Amino acid sequence: xxxxxxxxxxxxxxxxxxxxxxxxxxxxxxxxxxxxxxxxxxxxxxxxxxxxxxxxxxxxxxxxxxxxxxxxxxxxxxxxxxxxxxxxxxxxxxxxxxxxxxxxxxxxxxxxxxxxxxxxxxxxxxxxxxxxxxxxxxxxxxxxxxxxxxxxxxxxxxxxxxxxxxxxxxxxxxxxxxxxxxxxxxxxxxxxxxxxxxxxxxxxxxxxxxxxxxxxxxxxxxxxxxxxxxxxxxxxxxxxxxxxxxxxxxxxxxxxxxxxxxxxxxxxxxxxxxxxxxxxxxxxxxxxxxxxxxxxxxxxxxxxxxxxxxxxxxxxxxxxxxxxxxxxxxxxxxxxxxxxxxxxxxxxxxxxxxxxxxxxxxxxxxxxxxxxxxxxxxxxxxxxxxxxxxxxxxxxxxxx
Amino acid sequence: xxxxxxxxxxxxxxxxxxxxxxxxxxxxxxxxxxxxxxxxxxxxxxxxxxxxxxxxxxxxxxxxxxxxxxxxxxxxxxxxxxxxxxxxxxxxxxxxxxxxxxxxxxxxxxxxxxxxxxxxxxxxxxxxxxxxxxxxxxxxxxxxxxxxxxxxxxxxxx
Numbered sequence: 130x131x132x133x134x135x136x137x138x139x140x141x142x143x144x145x146x147x148x149x150x151x152x153x154x155x156x157x158x159x160x161x162x163x164x165x166x167x168x169x170x171x172x173x174x175x176x177x178x179x180x181x182x183x184x185x186x187x188x189x190x191x192x193x194x195x196x197x198x199x200x201x202x203x204x205x206x207x208x209x210x211x212x213x214x215x216x217x218x219x220x221x222x223x224x225x226x227x228x229x230x231x232x233x234x235x236x237x238x239x240x241x242x243x244x245x246x247x248x249x250x251x252x253x254x255x256x257x258x259x260x261x262x263x264x265x266x267x268x269x270x271x272x273x274x275x276x277x278x279x280x281x282x283x284x285x286x287x288x289x290x291x292x293x294x295x296x297x298x299x300x301x302x303x304x305x306x307x308x309x310x311x312x313x314x315x316x317x318x319x320x321x322x323x324x325x326x327x328x329x330x331x332x333x334x335x336x337x338x339x340x341x342x343x344x345x346x347x348x349x350x351x352x353x354x355x356x357x358x359x360x361x362x363x364x365x366x367x368x369x370x371x372x373x374x375x376x377x378x379x380x381x382x383x384x385x386x387x388x389x390x391x392x393x394x395x396x397x398x399x400x401x402x403x404x405x406x407x408x409x410x411x412x413x414x415x416x417x418x419x420x421x422x423x424x425x426x427x428x429x430x431x432x433x434x435x436x437x438x439x440x441x442x443x444x445x446x447x448x449x450x451x452x453x454x455x456x457x458x459x460x461x462x463x464x465x466x467x468x469x470x471x472x473x474x475x476x477x478x479x480x481x482x483x484x485x486x487x488x489x490x491x492x493x494x495x496x497x498x499x500x501x502x503x504x505x506x507x508x509x510x511x512x513x514x515x516x517x518x519x520x521x522x523x524x525x526x527x528x529x
Numbered sequence: 530x531x532x533x534x535x536x537x538x539x540x541x542x543x544x545x546x547x548x549x550x551x552x553x554x555x556x557x558x559x560x561x562x563x564x565x566x567x568x569x570x571x572x573x574x575x576x577x578x579x580x581x582x583x584x585x586x587x588x589x590x591x592x593x594x595x596x597x598x599x600x601x602x603x604x605x606x607x608x609x610x611x612x613x614x615x616x617x618x619x620x621x622x623x624x625x626x627x628x629x630x631x632x633x634x635x636x637x638x639x640x641x642x643x644x645x646x647x648x649x650x651x652x653x654x655x656x657x658x659x660x661x662x663x664x665x666x667x668x669x670x671x672x673x674x675x676x677x678x679x680x681x682x683x684x685x686x687x
Contacts, residue, residue: 242583243581243583305583333583334581334582358672391672392654392671392672393584393672393673394582394584394585394654394655394656394657394671394672394673395579395581395582395583395584395585395654395655395656396652396653396654397581397653397654397655398652398653398654414652416652416654416671421652445645445649445650445651445652446641446645446649448641448652448653464641466641466642466644466645466649470639470642471639471641496639497639498639
């Protein structure tokens with residue numbers, strides 16, 4: 130993500146004094162750091178990495194060098210500890226507005242079956258302090274509002290989309306069907322719109338894919354429920370020009386994946402989408418018979434067609450793929466179980482996803498490891514990988 | 530002569546006995562072999578679930594009902610939730626009338642590695658069930674169990 134110079138200046142002033150030395154991190158009882166925490170979310174600027182992560186039931190913010198080796202003393206986003214929902218499918222999100230405001234969302238678990246709240250805080254001083262957290266849902270009932278996705282447009286509108294299991298006349302039922310809901314802010318996060326129903330029914334336990342589109346729009350790519358229990362994916366473009374239409378207006382969705390995974394169960398595996406030249410790169414998982422594993426496709430903006438489909442990984446143990454692109458160079462990374470730990474693999478394409486080179490091993494670790502995350506720095510496309518034994522690392526795929 | 534009150538206490542004790550809570554064992558890398566060995570000469574239904582999975586609770590309620598009808602049926606339950614959620618797992622089992630069923634919960638080892646120890650061909654979707662036969666046969670089912678699978682389990686267990 131590009132960032133204005135104003136933001137860089139704002140956060141760079143104190144950076145040199147605060148950076149921890151390379152390799153100097155050690156996790157003791159009181160040590161808060163991105164390396165010792167978990168489930169980080171990173172955003173790259175021209176010369177900095179900005180990150181939120183979870184440790185001791187709080188969300189923290191930290192600034193780092195683009196190499197990912199040194200990070201500043203973390204600042205608490207949440208003033209008090211709360212039951213933050215963080216795991217492979219759920220983690221805090223961070224986005225930077227063009228004016229430098231930092232926006233953060235996360236999900237808080239509350240009492241009740243699968244219940245949660247989407248939480249929001251912002252910083253207008255480059256991450257030195259954050260506003261008290263607020264909940265974005267306008268229904269005061271202990272139901273599920275979870276799996277938040279965050280986006281800030283070039284015009285500064287803040288969009289938050291989540292999976293919501295409220296009883297809803299637009300299709301969701303009291304039996305707990307899950308639907309996509311949306312709230313937005315046109316005043317930089319000071320106030321938010323009422324909640325708007327977007328689409329459904331969706332899978333109730335899979336993270337959402339969200340990426341920028343042309344202008345003020347954005348796209349969503351998520352595991353939908355087709356014909357009752359087919360857990361394939363849907364794609365839609367949310368036109369950012371007029372998001373404040375009727376409160377109950379449904380968006381037009383397009384079926385984007387066709388493996389036909391019929392499952393009355395929980396995959397716990399959401400997809401990923403990033404913007405590319407002329408369209409969007411899509412990555413997803415399915416366990417449909419004969420098609421199990423990780424898939425890629427491209428959604429062409431002009432034709433609105435899903436093209437370049439490839440079944441990239443068929444072996445089990447690979448999950449939650451992540452895409453990273455730099456022009457026609459597209460990288461597709463995933464974590465895989467190995468005999469004594471985890472291995473991070475990446476496959477690469479130099480022609481926008483039309484053909485793929487064989488996957489290569491980026492790193493191998495003993496013990497626990499997170500999923501990779503794409504970080505687009507000034508030096509190219511990288512994957513951030515957080516592991517229990519080595520903390521956060523940035524790994525560059527070949528040819529990036 | 531025993532009073533009505535004493536009778537009701539006795540009745541309660543008798544009815545409550547099968548549901549008495551038993552400990553939840555920690556599922557580790559070698560635990561699947563222990564599950565298999567425990568039922569080396571009989572059919573067992575292995576159900577892998579999570580407190581995060583609504584479909585799992587639906588299946589567990591149906592299994593609980595079957596066990597009330599046929600206490601001889603063999604089941605092993607494995608919750609994939611992390612150790613910190615032990616209390617939530619325990620109370621869910623209790624709510625579903627399964628506090629007395631043999632139960633495991635994933636230990637501190639990374640969940641994907643424990644999943645691979647059960648079945649490297651399983652991608653992690655829940656509920657995931659296996660009908661394990663005494664001859665080493667294994668049938669894996671993802672998602673809610675079809676009624677026919679529960680019937681098959683009951684039939685094979687006669």
